[in-house]
Amino acid sequence: EVQLVESGGGLVQPGGSLRLSCAASGFTFSDHYMDWVRQAPGKGLEWVGRIRNKANSYTTEYAASVKGRFTISRDDSKNSLFLQMSSLKTEDTAVYYCVRSSLYYFDNWGQGTLVTVSS
């Protein structure tokens, strides 16, 4: 069974940093592209970014709203995905989901972790 478990969310002040993790199991993690998607309270879904697999040089793509502030990385030896967030703004407050992609489309989602940016 595919499982994606996010962790690392919490309360952080504006301008601060936070690192989210996603522990993957039940599939060959290294084969897949992985994405982060977020959802602000009461709002819709917003794609944050993607990291490709080793075969595609672990290259990344980001939404304009986070480019230059967020960095996606992965550790295939530990079946883990990361989202390093810096220069956080109040508008980054959201539930952050880790998502597995297969042939570019999303298939499995984690349960999400809440990030609150507030003073």
Place this chain on the structure above:
Amino acid sequence: IQMTQSPSSLSASVGDTVTITCRASQGINNYLAWFQQKPGKAPKSLIYAASSLQSGVPSKFSGSGSGTDFTLTISSLQPEDFATYYCQHYKTYPITFGQGTRLEIK
């Protein structure tokens, strides 16, 4: 690429069949997915490539379309189908979602 769903909300009864539409601001071939989200829960993937069902998704869900216009049809509505539905394109970056369609019980 902007994705626009209609309607934004929809009321229907158990047993009804409903259709949600999604329009892309430019052609996306069939790089279109649909998701279901219930309150307080993570989204669930339903359909990819406009009309292909994800594993384990019942055949009451069906998708169609290509280019700029797409539909999600849900037949024989059951209480567990009342949720918010999102379309999404994945043709280019940035990947974008529609604003969502809230399906409510009449």
